[in-house]
Amino acid sequence: MTSAIPDAELRRIHESFSGFHRRQADRVVAFPGGFAALDDRYTHSRGNNHLVVDGATDPEALPARAEELLGHLAHRLVFVVDDEVAAACRGPLERAGYSHAATYLMRHTGPVPAHGGARQVGLEELRAPATEAWHRFAPGVSDEEVHHLVERRRARLGAADDVRFLASYTEDGEVASWVDLYLDPAAGIARIEDLVTAEAHLGRGHAGRVLDTALHLAAEAGCDLRFLSANKANWPHRWYGRKGFVVVDTVHSFERG
Known part of the structure; x- marks a missing residue:
């Protein structure tokens, strides 16, 4: 890989x-x-x-x-x-x-997929599902901490020239999975981050739909270099490998507290 x-x-x-x-x-x-x-x-x-x-x-x-x-x-x-x-x-x-x-750091080297059917959404649509997801990922953290983790997406609007939040919906209109897409068309680079699926909708293809949509839109914007980051210790990097991503480098993190 x-x-x-x-x-x-x-x-x-x-x-x-x-x-x-x-x-x-x-x-x-x-x-x-x-x-x-x-x-x-x-x-x-x-x-x-x-x-x-x-x-x-x-x-x-x-x-x-x-x-x-x-x-x-x-x-x-x-x-x-x-x-x-x-x-x-x-x-x-x-x-x-x-x-x-x-x-x-994983670069997409596979073929560009067809549009996955996810659509661009605003911060409001993601607030409730993201809050629920953070309580699942970090049980025991305070409401204030979760609020910061959810609302920080507002700061990410400045992280690239073109920032899009994409979501896949269920037939009943619930947000099932979502991802951030950061586009820098002038540099030809797209970064995909924070792909999350709501617990109630795991295993139903929603993550693949938002990822396919992000890759399709990135290619459509002229970004030939498409990459994401994935924790080495967790399983998602293997799933990304099946979706056409390969590991090209490692970033090291050191944490205390």
């Missing part, structure tokens, strides 16, 4: 990954080798408050830098894009109490 791609293609993916986090942030604080992406509206959201290391940095200084920039939060999260930099940072971060995880 792992595939080598030209360095230029990988750079495009890395630039898109960093740009995604920069563009949706309410404020960005640069440091040597990376930046902090911060948003005080969603302090419970790790996806909106973290460090991204996308260049050469001082590994020994990273734990203190995370404390300086993320010290107002209950969590610490650091993404490291390059494998060698991540290997150098791992020791200092683990000694500071961080745990390591890996996320695959």
Whole structure:
């Protein structure tokens, strides 16, 4: 499932990954080798408050830098894009109490599917099903935390030139599955993220419909480079592999709290 791609293609993916986090942030604080992406509206959201290391940095200084920039939060999260930099940072971060995880970057290399029948929706249509899903994924979290995780989608409207939320509906008009599509037609890049299916509608093909729709629309917009991220430890990356995606790189994350 792992595939080598030209360095230029990988750079495009890395630039898109960093740009995604920069563009949706309410404020960005640069440091040597990376930046902090911060948003005080969603302090419970790790996806909106973290460090991204996308260049050469001082590994020994990273734990203190995370404390300086993320010290107002209950969590610490650091993404490291390059494998060698991540290997150098791992020791200092683990000694500071961080745990390591890996996320695959997966590029679509299969044929472009026909439109899957999902349609573009607004934040309002996704609020209720997303709230229910977050309570399922993170049982025991507070209503305030879930509110931040749901409402952060508003910040993601700024994460790309063209942002679309897509949903597949049941015959009864319920939202069954949904996904985010981030299009940068000028760069020819599309990112697909946060594909979720409501528990009551699992196993009925809705996830495939929203993914097919996202891939079709991305190709229609002229985006030849279509990718997503998937946690290495969980099963969805195998499903994405059956849908024509291959692993082209790994982003490392270090988390505490």
